[in-house]
Amino acid sequence: MKLYDCKPAPNPRRVRIFLAEKGVTLETVEVDLRNGEQFSPAYRALNPQCVVPYLVLDDGTGIGEVEAICRYIEETHPSPPLFGADAKEKALVAMWEHRSEHEGLYAVGEAARNLMKGFKDHALPGPHEHAQIPALVERGKTRALQFLAELDARLAASEYIAGPRFSIADITMLVAVDFLGWLKVSLPEDRPHLKRWYDAVAARPSAKA
Amino acid sequence: MKLYDCKPAPNPRRVRIFLAEKGVTLETVEVDLRNGEQFSPAYRALNPQCVVPYLVLDDGTGIGEVEAICRYIEETHPSPPLFGADAKEKALVAMWEHRSEHEGLYAVGEAARNLMKGFKDHALPGPHEHAQIPALVERGKTRALQFLAELDARLAASEYIAGPRFSIADITMLVAVDFLGWLKVSLPEDRPHLKRWYDAVAARPSAKA
Numbered sequence: 044m045k046l047y048d049c050k051p052a053p054n055p056r057r058v059r060i061f062l063a064e065k066g067v068t069l070e071t072v073e074v075d076l077r078n079g080e081q082f083s084p085a086y087r088a089l090n091p092q093c094v095v096p097y098l099v100l101d102d103g104t105g106i107g108e109v110e111a112i113c114r115y116i117e118e119t120h121p122s123p124p125l126f127g128a129d130a131k132e133k134a135l136v137a138m139w140e141h142r143s144e145h146e147g148l149y150a151v152g153e154a155a156r157n158l159m160k161g162f163k164d165h166a167l168p169g170p171h172e173h174a175q176i177p178a179l180v181e182r183g184k185t186r187a188l189q190f191l192a193e194l195d196a197r198l199a200a201s202e203y204i205a206g207p208r209f210s211i212a213d214i215t216m217l218v219a220v221d222f223l224g225w226l227k228v229s230l231p232e233d234r235p236h237l238k239r240w241y242d243a244v245a246a247r248p249s250a251k252a
Numbered sequence: 253m254k255l256y257d258c259k260p261a262p263n264p265r266r267v268r269i270f271l272a273e274k275g276v277t278l279e280t281v282e283v284d285l286r287n288g289e290q291f292s293p294a295y296r297a298l299n300p301q302c303v304v305p306y307l308v309l310d311d312g313t314g315i316g317e318v319e320a321i322c323r324y325i326e327e328t329h330p331s332p333p334l335f336g337a338d339a340k341e342k343a344l345v346a347m348w349e350h351r352s353e354h355e356g357l358y359a360v361g362e363a364a365r366n367l368m369k370g371f372k373d374h375a376l377p378g379p380h381e382h383a384q385i386p387a388l389v390e391r392g393k394t395r396a397l398q399f400l401a402e403l404d405a406r407l408a409a410s411e412y413i414a415g416p417r418f419s420i421a422d423i424t425m426l427v428a429v430d431f432l433g434w435l436k437v438s439l440p441e442d443r444p445h446l447k448r449w450y451d452a453v454a455a456r457p458s459a460k461a
Contacts, residue, residue, distance in 0.1 A: 104340060111347035118339035130327035131313060138320035146378075169355075171398055176387050189380055 046071045047097040053222045055096040063249035093170045139205040139212035146190035147219035154183030198236035255280045256306040262431045264305040272458035274329045302379045348414040348421035355399035356428035363392030407445035
């Protein structure tokens with residue numbers, strides 16, 4: 044099994060943290076996104092989506108999308124459960140993971156990809172070109188900050204985002220908050236519960252992955 | 253258990269088809285999205301996200317997000333599996349479901365919500381206002397058609413989107429293709445494998461749900 048990775052990028056970091064929480068080590072191959080290696084003929088032949096992370100199983104099957112890669116790890120290494128343990132917890136984790144991805148990480152990504160020069164003509168990930176749309180920079184930032192405000196209220200009553208247990212949703216939001224730093228936006232000062240949660244998850248050894 | 257639903261809307265239909273495939277019947281409450289009932293004080297108190305579908309468990313726990321509601325049903329009614337049966341199949345279903353949602357359904361939604369008068373100031377779902385951005389209409393359509401072209405190639409070699417077994421990804425894409433009809437875009441004529449797949453999934457009794 045091989046994981047195609049890129050150290051500085053937010054999405055592959057989600058998988059690395061997930062693996063570290065599971066205590067699983069995989070052979071990794073670094074893809075140089077900054078120099079466009081994802082669009083090279085060799086990488087495109089491997090993964091036509093031209094993105095990382097990408098997991099290639101021993102039988103050659105390619106698995107893309109962070110959630111799908113993490114699902115494979117969860118099924119093959121169930122402990123500790125990071126997608127929840129019973130039906131209700133699994134549903135709550137799925138809900139908060141979906142919201143964390145869309146309203147947190149992808150909102151930051153919307154701002155970053157429509158702003159930064161490195162994403163010119165690649166305002167969306169993937170093989171197709173999409174022009175940057177300046178109005179999405181503010182929209183993305185606004186959406187991310189709205190979600191952080193909601194999470195602050197949630198975390199007043201819940202140790203982790205999806206409930207009393209650390210889950211994939213915490214990984215996604217840790218990465219989202221650090222990604223916000225690319226836009227020079229730091230964690231809002233008036234969000235004490237979010238700050239308490241961030242300090243706790245950022246201090247876990249997996250956060251260095 | 254109660255499912256807050258809206259018959260004409262794409263996202264709740266995903267849950268209704270999922271339930272029909274499982275043979276599960278739930279008590280439903282119709283929410284009148286066309287007249288803004290989702291923003292009423294009563295609905296907002298129930299689900300501050302102001303969206304449907306929304307599942308309320310017997311203990312009062314609210315579950316939002318289509319994937320989370322379907323996950324709860326999958327865990328409590330495992331047969332037939334719609335999220336895959338073993339680790340590899342689960343990962344492939346997760347991958348194709350994620351792609352079908354983002355590159356299929358949400359791409360159509362991007363076009364529809366930035367175009368149609370009924371979505372004025374609500375170009376994104378949720379309680380916060382977001383202005384329509386005309387450039388996203390074409391981007392959304394383009395993205396959806398790019399994904400349909402890729403699916404046509406995929407379906408030349410695979411009976412269903414994620415593999416030989418019908419899954420949640422087929423449900424999401426059936427709803428996405430029908431949603432495309434709102435934009436007066438029909439299934440491209442030059443996609444025979446997509447057409448074969450569409451005719452098969454649209455003929456299942458669950459498609460009427």
